[in-house]
Amino acid sequence: xxxxxxxxxxxxxxxxxxxxxxxxxxxxxxxxxxxxxxxxxxxxxxxxxxxxxxxxxxxxxxxxxxxxxxxxxxxxxxxxxxxxxxxxxxxxxxxxxxxxxxxxxxxxxxxxxxxxxxxxxxxxxxxxxxxxxxxxxxxxxxxxxxxxxxxxxxxxxxxxxxxxxxxxxxxxxxxxxxxxxxxxxxxxxxxxxxxxxxxxxxxxxxxxxxxxxxxxxxxxxxxxxxxxxxxxxxxxxxxxxxxxxxxxxxxxxxxxxxxxxxxxxxxxxxxxxxxxxxxxxxxxxxxxxxxxxxxxxxxxxxxxxxx
Amino acid sequence: xxxxxxxxxxxxxxxxxxxxxxxxxxxxxxxxxxxxxxxxxxxxxxxxxxxxxxxxxxxxxxxxxxxxxxxxxxxxxxxxxxxxxxxxxxxxxxxxxxxxxxxxxxxxxxxxxxxxxxxxxxxxxxxxxxxxxxxxxxxxxxxxxxxxxxxxxxxxxxxxxxxxxxxxxxxxxxxxxxxxxxxxxxxxxxxxxxxxxxxxxxxxxxxxxxxxxxxxxxxxxxxxxxxxxxxxxxxxxxxxxxxxxxxxxxxxx
Ligand SMILES: Cc1cc2nc3c(=O)[nH]c(=O)nc-3n(C[C@H](O)[C@H](O)[C@H](O)COP(=O)(O)OP(=O)(O)OC[C@H]3O[C@@H](n4cnc5c(N)ncnc54)[C@H](O)[C@@H]3O)c2cc1C
Ligand SMILES: Cc1cc2nc3c(=O)[nH]c(=O)nc-3n(C[C@H](O)[C@H](O)[C@H](O)COP(=O)(O)O)c2cc1C
Ligand code: FES
Numbered sequence: 136x137x138x139x140x141x142x143x144x145x146x147x148x149x150x151x152x153x154x155x156x157x158x159x160x161x162x163x164x165x166x167x168x169x170x171x172x173x174x175x176x177x178x179x180x181x182x183x184x185x186x187x188x189x190x191x192x193x194x195x196x197x198x199x200x201x202x203x204x205x206x207x208x209x210x211x212x213x214x215x216x217x218x219x220x221x222x223x224x225x226x227x228x229x230x231x232x233x234x235x236x237x238x239x240x241x242x243x244x245x246x247x248x249x250x251x252x253x254x255x256x257x258x259x260x261x262x263x264x265x266x267x268x269x270x271x272x273x274x275x276x277x278x279x280x281x282x283x284x285x286x287x288x289x290x291x292x293x294x295x296x297x298x299x300x301x302x303x304x305x306x307x308x309x310x311x312x313x314x315x316x317x318x319x320x321x322x323x324x325x326x327x328x329x330x331x332x333x334x335x336x337x338x339x340x341x342x343x344x345x346x347x348x349x350x351x352x353x354x355x356x357x358x359x360x361x362x363x364x365x366x367x368x369x370x371x372x373x374x375x376x377x378x379x380x381x382x383x384x385x386x387x388x389x390x391x392x393x394x395x396x397x398x399x400x401x402x403x404x405x406x407x408x409x410x411x412x413x414x415x416x417x418x419x420x421x422x423x424x425x426x427x428x429x430x431x432x433x434x435x436x437x438x439x440x441x442x
Numbered sequence: 443x444x445x446x447x448x449x450x451x452x453x454x455x456x457x458x459x460x461x462x463x464x465x466x467x468x469x470x471x472x473x474x475x476x477x478x479x480x481x482x483x484x485x486x487x488x489x490x491x492x493x494x495x496x497x498x499x500x501x502x503x504x505x506x507x508x509x510x511x512x513x514x515x516x517x518x519x520x521x522x523x524x525x526x527x528x529x530x531x532x533x534x535x536x537x538x539x540x541x542x543x544x545x546x547x548x549x550x551x552x553x554x555x556x557x558x559x560x561x562x563x564x565x566x567x568x569x570x571x572x573x574x575x576x577x578x579x580x581x582x583x584x585x586x587x588x589x590x591x592x593x594x595x596x597x598x599x600x601x602x603x604x605x606x607x608x609x610x611x612x613x614x615x616x617x618x619x620x621x622x623x624x625x626x627x628x629x630x631x632x633x634x635x636x637x638x639x640x641x642x643x644x645x646x647x648x649x650x651x652x653x654x655x656x657x658x659x660x661x662x663x664x665x666x667x668x669x670x671x672x673x674x675x676x677x678x679x680x681x682x683x684x685x686x687x688x689x690x691x692x693x694x695x
Pocket of ligand 3: 660662663
């Protein structure tokens, strides 16, 4: 049996395929067709201190080999997560990473702190990369100084493995990642969506209620893969993702330097995509005579310091 | 909710750009209720990428079949139109919250265009329960009254309206509602403009509206299919709908 287990920045995963934040709700939504104890883990929808209502519709539109979303981080808030979702996820045997968002540093810190001592939470993913809200989200992730300050503040209040999810909408993603590393993050998550838009030419206005949105799906895979390739030299373990549809895509991300992968939009298309990807990886290892999936990490990237 | 590899049994042209598809999908047919929908993968490549939601128009538990009635609008429905009997097709369903029949009132079904699809399933349920049911259906022109044959097969009378007067009343289907609402509960599906009119005309008459929104996941995971709730905030069409009580939602704002 090939070994698919990985340790991602201190988060132990049965396999390296996780559900990307915001594409898998809180696990319940797809549980009838995706057993949660068969995927690597569930990354929750971005969770804030209080409930957020989200952006006006339309919130999604399909584009060439991809989609735009401007959900605006609608979520029921920390209390709901803790009381309703975490106990249920634990009962399903899910490995849970909570995606954390806030409008201010204090809000991020409060959420992180409240989750610190909870055995149902395996790690945190700090979202400094959502392009669809005015305050918080990407505002923290585009400036090295604010990224540093935020990660530093959160780091002080949590012992949980801390991943920081980066935006590709910057001139130099490596520079941001180095700051995040120096501030004490345990790992990087890359990438969040790319800013994009669509215009309705009959109504002469943007399709999305928020005008711009985040591009995801197969269209962004080459961009995301190159980001992981460059980030591999920062020296932190990487959760790679962006446009992964098939196991071959996932293997490319590992070879570029990712330790595990997040699958999002593909689940909308094929709800069992994560299971198929994990299975495909296992067969690939067998065919290649490789014992451990970790042997692939950075295999194609001479500059990688993550393997 | 099931993810099922269904088999196409029929995919027939009903009228210009309108088709009727019969799917053998026994797991989904076993539990589909009136007003629920399925999320289909029209084909196997990246364009179009996402699934497409279609209402269940009829459901035969014994035969394990579903009927879908759809309008070919863009790329996704065009790929669906290419499917031949015998082809496999990936279907997720049944999804959403369907119609809830109000006790004691006669159901009056109001259909606009291909919006007749979910209402056929409600008519079918009424017939199964032995309840009286009335239907008014509108379309641009007589040939586009695409629900007629299925309703006739169910033995349900239908009062028609067409924009061009080629069948029945000339004008919008809502023009058939005047003086007709006593002792009735309204169940409506069709274009947004029509649903808004039904909402206004209903007054104190209980009304349920079957609403459409762009959908990515179809199961409540992405929070993309928001519609506006009366009194502020949003509702998810895929899980809290697609059928809403008229007072839950608003078209303003
Ligand atoms: C719950 C639910 C149930 C539905 N049931 C049915 C059904 O039973 N039969 C049926 O024919 N359709 C139904 N629809 C609508 C159907 O899903 C869309 O028409 C279809 O997804 C269009 O896909 P496409 O790729 O062909 O067109 P696209 O390429 O997505 O769109 C082509 C053009 O049509 C417009 N368009 C897309 N969707 C809609 C829409 N919903 N209303 C008006 N304009 C639109 C687009 O803006 C674009 O200009 C339902 C939708 C929902 C949400
Ligand atoms: C509908 C939708 C909602 C998302 N919500 C979040 C979120 O709440 N937090 C976050 O960090 N990323 C969010 N993302 C980004 C995804 O987690 C993922 O990084 C991105 O979609 C790229 O991966 P993909 O191409 O596999 O979807 C969202 C993406 C989509 C499509
Ligand atoms: S379509 Fe994803 S939540 Fe409704």
